[in-house]
Amino acid sequence: MKLAARTKAAALGARLIEAGAVPVDPAILQPAETLLDLYGEDIRARAYVTSDPGRGEMMLRPDFTVPVVQMHMARGASPARYTYAGEVFRRQEDHPERESEFLQVGFELFDGRDPAAADAEVFSVLSALLQGYRLRAVTGDIGILMAVVQGIEISDQRRAALMRHLWRPRRFRALLDRFSGKTPVPPSRAALLAQADPMAEIGTVTGLRTRSEIAARVAALQADAAEGPMEQAQLALIDAVLGVRESCEFALQHLRDIAVDLPSLGAAVDRFEARLQALAARGVDVASLEFEASFGRTSMEYYDGFVFGLLSQDRPDLPPLATGGRYDALTQRLGQGRQVPAVGGIVRPDLLLALESGS
Amino acid sequence: MTVKLGVPSKGRLMEKTFDWFATHGITLARAGSEREYAGAVDGIEGVALVLLSAGEIPRELASGRIHLGVTGSDLVQEKLVQWDQKVEPLAELGFGHADLIVAVPSAWVDVDTLDDLDAAAAAFRQRHGHRLRIATKYHRLVRDYLRTGGVADYRLVDSQGATEGTVANLTAEAVADITSTGETLRANHLKILSEEPVLRSQATLFRSRVADLSEKDRRVLRGLCDRIEV
Numbered sequence: 001m002k003l004a005a006r007t008k009a010a011a012l013g014a015r016l017i018e019a020g021a022v023p024v025d026p027a028i029l030q031p032a033e034t035l036l037d038l039y040g041e042d043i044r045a046r047a048y049v050t051s052d053p054g055r056g057e058m059m060l061r062p063d064f065t066v067p068v069v070q071m072h073m074a075r076g077a078s079p080a081r082y083t084y085a086g087e088v089f090r091r092q093e094d095h096p097e098r099e100s101e102f103l104q105v106g107f108e109l110f111d112g113r114d115p116a117a118a119d120a121e122v123f124s125v126l127s128a129l130l131q132g133y134r135l136r137a138v139t140g141d142i143g144i145l146m147a148v149v150q151g152i153e154i155s156d157q158r159r160a161a162l163m164r165h166l167w168r169p170r171r172f173r174a175l176l177d178r179f180s181g182k183t184p185v186p187p188s189r190a191a192l193l194a195q196a197d198p199m200a201e202i203g204t205v206t207g208l209r210t211r212s213e214i215a216a217r218v219a220a221l222q223a224d225a226a227e228g229p230m231e232q233a234q235l236a237l238i239d240a241v242l243g244v245r246e247s248c249e250f251a252l253q254h255l256r257d258i259a260v261d262l263p264s265l266g267a268a269v270d271r272f273e274a275r276l277q278a279l280a281a282r283g284v285d286v287a288s289l290e291f292e293a294s295f296g297r298t299s300m301e302y303y304d305g306f307v308f309g310l311l312s313q314d315r316p317d318l319p320p321l322a323t324g325g326r327y328d329a330l331t332q333r334l335g336q337g338r339q340v341p342a343v344g345g346i347v348r349p350d351l352l353l354a355l356e357s358g359s
Numbered sequence: 360m361t362v363k364l365g366v367p368s369k370g371r372l373m374e375k376t377f378d379w380f381a382t383h384g385i386t387l388a389r390a391g392s393e394r395e396y397a398g399a400v401d402g403i404e405g406v407a408l409v410l411l412s413a414g415e416i417p418r419e420l421a422s423g424r425i426h427l428g429v430t431g432s433d434l435v436q437e438k439l440v441q442w443d444q445k446v447e448p449l450a451e452l453g454f455g456h457a458d459l460i461v462a463v464p465s466a467w468v469d470v471d472t473l474d475d476l477d478a479a480a481a482a483f484r485q486r487h488g489h490r491l492r493i494a495t496k497y498h499r500l501v502r503d504y505l506r507t508g509g510v511a512d513y514r515l516v517d518s519q520g521a522t523e524g525t526v527a528n529l530t531a532e533a534v535a536d537i538t539s540t541g542e543t544l545r546a547n548h549l550k551i552l553s554e555e556p557v558l559r560s561q562a563t564l565f566r567s568r569v570a571d572l573s574e575k576d577r578r579v580l581r582g583l584c585d586r587i588e589v
Contacts, residue, residue, distance in 0.1 A: 040490070040511050045502055093440050093499070164481060164511070171477075171509030178474070188471035188553055198468055205466040206548045207526040209483060209491075217469040217479060 005103050008349035009085040012105040012129055019125050021083035021107055026067035028087070032057035035066060038302065038333070048089050060089035064106050065302070065327065065344060066334070072110050072342075073335035079111035082344075099350065105129075107324075108344030110331070115341050116271065119306040119326060120278035122343045126322045127284070127310060129347055133321065133355060134313040139248065140295030142166070142325070143305040144255065144268045148241045151264025152234040154179065155227050157220060169297050176238065181229035192218070193225050237262050244293040248276055251291035275306060302330040306343065312355055321355075322347045361407040362572075362579045365419055365428035366398070368410035372562060375454045376429045383587045403586065405579035414438075416565075421445040423570035426580065433459055433537060433560035437497045446565040449589045455562030457537040459497055461504075464526055464533075465550040473508035473554055476533070480512040483532065494518035494531035497557070501535040504557040523547040564589075 017023060033056070035043050047062040061067065064084050072080060085105045092098045107125055111118050127137065149162045158179050165171040177183040185193075192198050198218050205211050240258050244251050252273055259265040276286045296307030305326030312318050324345015332339035366387065367373045377387045386401035387408050398408025409425055416430035417438040429452065435442050463470050470479050480491040491513045495501050498515050505513060516531050523543050525531035537560065538544060541551060564587070572580065 036514065041502055041514050042506055042511075044498075044515075045506070096441065161478070161481075165509065168509060168511070174474070174509060186472050186474070186553075189475075192468060192471075202466045202468050204548050206464045207532050208487065208529055209464070209467065209479070209532055211466070213482065213486060214467060214469055217482060220478075221469060 004353055005350045008353055009103045009105050012347055012349060013083055013085040015129060016083035016105070016107050016125070019081070019107070021081040024068060024071060024082045024084050025086070026061065026064055026071065026084065028061055028089075029058045030061050030067055031055065032059045034070075034334075035059055035062070038066065038330075045093060046091055048091055062090055063088055064104060064346070065108065065330070068106070068108050068344075069327070069331055069334050069342065072108075072340065073331060073338060076110065078340050079109070079113065081110075082106075082108045102348060102350050104346040105349060106344060106346040108342060110340045110342045112341035114278075115305070115326070115343070116274035116278040118341070118343050119275050120282050120284070122324055122345050123279065123306075123308055124282040124284060126324060126345050126347060130310055130321055130352070133352065135321070136290070136311045136313050138290045138292055138295055138309050138311065140292050140297075140307045141268070141272055141305060142296060142303050142307060143271060144241060144265070144293060145297070146304065147265050147268035148238055148262065151262050152237055154230055154234060155223070157224060158227070158230070167297055169294065176230075176235060179230040180232070180235050185225075189221065193222060233261075241265075242294050244291065246291060248279075248286045248289045248291045251293075252276060271305075296325060302327045304329045308345070312351075315355060318351050318354065319348070321351050361405050362427065362576050362583065363407050363409050363425040363570075364400070365409045365411045365416045365425040365430075367413040367416070367429065372413055372429075372455055373410070376452065376562065379452050379454075380587075385583075385586060403579075403583060405575065406583060417442075417446070420565055420567040421569065423567050426567055426570045426572065426576070427583075428565050428567070429562055430565065431455055431457065431560045432563045433457065433497065433500070433558050435563070435565060436558060437500050445568055447568055448563050449566050449584070450564045450587060452562040452564060455560070457539045457560050458556040459500060459535065459537050459558040459560060460551045460556045461493070461501070461533065461535045461554070462523075462538075462544050462549040462551050465545075465548050467550075471553050473505070473510055473552065476552065477508075477510040477512070480510060484512045490514040491533065492516045492531040493533045493535055494522050494525040495535035496522070497535060497537075500557050504535075508554070523549060 032049055048060040049057055051057050068082055083106060085103065087101050088104050089101050092100050107122060109118050109122055145166060149159060161175055162172060165175060199215055237258065244254050255269045259269050280286050296303050303325035305328060307325035309320040310322040311320050322345055326343040328339065328341045331342050366376050380387050384402050388399045390397045390399045398410050400406045400408050411419060413430045414434060416428040417435045419425045420428045421439050435446060439445050470476055483491045493513050494516050496519050501515060518525055522534045522536045524547060525534060526549065527547060535557060
């Protein structure tokens, strides 16, 4: 089975090379620090960590995107197309029945000249690899969600908190509930805010977090309380966008309607429209292509624009056969100040084989 | 074959376990000297006592080398992935109570909930350039708890002992540890968050779901369960 998947991966990779991609082969062992900085402690529950006496903590690569971006940012010239094929490793603490080691074949495109065309290229190149399988394609756009949060009328403090948790839907909702007053203020905070000088009795300060940092957060809490509950109309705008779930064509109209009340959404919707045109130019039927505004929020949190997944119609129980998206901000974080707009995706050859053998 | 019962090999946990079985008419005792880790069982046939470190008992149960074992539920849940498929809790023994909690410096008047901790962690990372460190030895349980609670921008640092001291020593900003009374925390100027604890733990008798049992062992185990009323 493993050998068959490898053969399959090589065949898929060859077609990506034909499509103009340069093969790359990042190391399996990656410095843990980079991944921890990007994903936080949660990555430890998903990736295997090992240690090297000289190089410190290392991780078995949980995906290829991060090392490919690092490689491109260090010495690649844009535009560039890369392909790779190899194992990724995922701890499956909660789902031991899932694979902890599987193959990915990937395609990454670094090109800032025409983002809509680049999005459409990655989508159609990966779709073409899966021709012959009965697919259900789902798309989304994290950029639209970010534009909503950037555009609604709330304090910058609340806005920053929402942006930070955009990729954690449950926490995002909890923040909205608190900002809108649906969740009552916790008693301990009410008590703190009722004090004339909350800093008066803090006692001995231990540890690295200083008195001035504590005072700054107390001031932030006071400002938040003074701001009062978020307006229902603003909350309704967020919910309206999160609730968009229809064909791309209808979604576009729907988002245009919402943008009437939220002009800041306009530019993101323009980008969405340009992408649809680019997809149509490549022969994608955008009238039937699905769009879900909240799609891709729970995946790895570097996607910040177009996102997509290609699922099997016959086997809805399988994970997506292919997934991908745009990750402009990741190139900035790993590029030491430089940024190259980039989009990419992966196909899982093991799942294609499972479909073919009916297992 | 015999039914093997694993019991912590020293201290209060061992004595209290012996007392608990004694109330059910089963006498457990160390065999021979204080240093010998073999035991004697009186009052029931076909059961052998194995004295082990409390920390090893979860693994021994999960591998099926012992059939029954007494240890803290915290240790079982931290050390065994999908613990409930490997062991079954038969009885809570009513001692060894301890909560696994998250504690922060008591001077942090602005931090009382996980929501606060998350906000403080975000600001801390911006200011100090590294994530807020939480010292613990219960990595899996604490990580799951913080993820469910929506806390980001922290990192766990390993601490196998004297965890409460890490904050004053500037090797962590907060701790997640077992506490029974909270006195050590107070002495170290730390306070417990007003949230449900990560885990409420007590000494518990577990049955291995994977250990082999002969027909005779099964009868012994049923007899033992009747005696201890589970």
